[in-house]
Amino acid sequence: xxxxxxxxxxxxxxxxxxxxxxxxxxxxxxxxxxxxxxxxxxxxxxxxxxxxxxxxxxxxxxxxxxxxxxxxxxxxxxxxxxxxxxxxxxxxxxxxxxxxxxxxxxxxxxxxxxxxxxxxxxxxxxxxxxxxxxxxxxxxxxxxxxxxxxxxxx
Numbered sequence: 001x002x003x004x005x006x007x008x009x010x011x012x013x014x015x016x017x018x019x020x021x022x023x024x025x026x027x028x029x030x031x032x033x034x035x036x037x038x039x040x041x042x043x044x045x046x047x048x049x050x051x052x053x054x055x056x057x058x059x060x061x062x063x064x065x066x067x068x069x070x071x072x073x074x075x076x077x078x079x080x081x082x083x084x085x086x087x088x089x090x091x092x093x094x095x096x097x098x099x100x101x102x103x104x105x106x107x108x109x110x111x112x113x114x115x116x117x118x119x120x121x122x123x124x125x126x127x128x129x130x131x132x133x134x135x136x137x138x139x140x141x142x143x144x145x146x147x148x149x150x151x152x153x154x
Contacts, residue, residue: 003092006152011089013145018082020134020141025075027131031068034058060128061121067114067128071135074107078138085145098149105142112139 038058057064081097081104088097115132118124124132 003152006148007089007092010085010145010148010152013141013148014082014085014089017138017141017145018079018086020138021075021078021082024071024131024134024138025079027127027134028068028072028075030127031057031059031064031131032072035065035068060124061118063114063118063121064124064128067111067118068131070107070111070114071131074104074111074135074138077107078104078142080104098146098153101142101146101149105139105146108135108139108142111135 035057057068060067081100084100085097112135115135118128119132
């Protein structure tokens with residue numbers, strides 16, 4: 001009975017995380033696309049602005065570029081981890097999924113740290129605040145999911 005309850009809790013958190021990771025990917029993808037479309041175009045004799053970043057973000061602050069790239073990576077890895085978790089729910093044997101969930105959680109924590117730095121620096125728009133919020137919430141829910149997986153396979 002307890003094992004079935006843990007399986008239901010894991011399924012709920014897994015679906016919730018999958019939806020949130022998709023939202024993070026979509027919003028961070030929008031920000032990256034906007035940055036690429038607003039690339040600094042200079043002539044041959046025009047010097048590049050100082051400081052020049054490889055990916056110029058016309059919104060946000062100095063942490064935005066790093067945050068968006070790591071949020072996008074964490075979102076893709078997290079969504080892939082959730083999709084493999086849906087397959088894992090059917091068999092529910094062994095603890096081979098814990099490593100994928102831990103990898104996704106680690107990348108989400110890295111993006112969360114950059115989100116906290118971006119919040120500290122101020123000067124961002126509502127879409128960036130959305131990505132920050134979802135990444136911070138995902139760091140907690142992914143930790144709960146990892147804990148449920150570890151406790152249920154003991």
